[in-house]
Amino acid sequence: DVKVTQSSRYLVKRTGEKVFLECVQDMDHENMFWYRQDPGLGLRLIYFSYDVKMKEKGDIPEGYSVSREKKERFSLILESASTNQTSMYLCASSLWTSGVRYNEQFFGPGTRLTVL
Amino acid sequence: SQQGEEDPQALSIQEGENATMNCSYKTSINNLQWYRQNSGRGLVHLILIRSNEREKHSGRLRVTLDTSKKSSSLLITASRAADTASYFCARLTGANNLFFGTGTRLTVIP
Numbered sequence: 001d002v003k004v005t006q007s008s009r010y011l012v013k014r015t016g017e018k019v020f021l022e023c024v025q026d027m028d029h030e031n032m033f034w035y036r037q038d039p040g041l042g043l044r045l046i047y048f049s050y051d052v053k054m055k056e057k058g059d060i061p062e063g064y065s066v067s068r069e070k071k072e073r074f075s076l077i078l079e080s081a082s083t084n085q086t087s088m089y090l091c092a093s094s095l096w097t098s099g100v101r102y103n104e105q106f107f108g109p110g111t112r113l114t115v116l
Numbered sequence: 117s118q119q120g121e122e123d124p125q126a127l128s129i130q131e132g133e134n135a136t137m138n139c140s141y142k143t144s145i146n147n148l149q150w151y152r153q154n155s156g157r158g159l160v161h162l163i164l165i166r167s168n169e170r171e172k173h174s175g176r177l178r179v180t181l182d183t184s185k186k187s188s189s190l191l192i193t194a195s196r197a198a199d200t201a202s203y204f205c206a207r208l209t210g211a212n213n214l215f216f217g218t219g220t221r222l223t224v225i226p
Contacts, residue, residue, distance in 0.1 A: 104161045
């Protein structure tokens, strides 16, 4: 079975802390994504990566950075957490097929981050 | 907005009834995908329909796409309590960008 795992289901951090969210996929997918989900706003893309060490900004990259040192692992970093980064964070992966990045996406269970 | 609209925002039906959710968008698409999200969990892919397709089926799910009206619908037949979830459409544009809607919250009453 295809699997995407995220390091934590729930996380509580304080303002100004550095936060690491980890995502691992076991499907050998080229593409990996980080989204945040907020009520009334749907899913918004933060960053994605189409290969090891490659990354591109999504719609809302401000305040975030990412790291992809290995194909199966994609990390989201909040350099200095702020209260407006309280949200549900979802990781996803997909195959690159025929030049299309966004084929079927496989999502992890999500990390609910609260910044106090 | 690039995100388009999902309609209705919430839907409540009795078990055994059919549920229809709609998705409208503004720009041309490469494909359109439907996902389900159970409460507080990650999304699960349901169906992908390409821009040159008009209808697709998967079990009790039927998706239609009308590119002239820039709209899609998801029909769940003979609904079950386990279908209670939020349903999202995601539109892949020609520029290889994927936009999710805000979802329809479906409640199936046993």
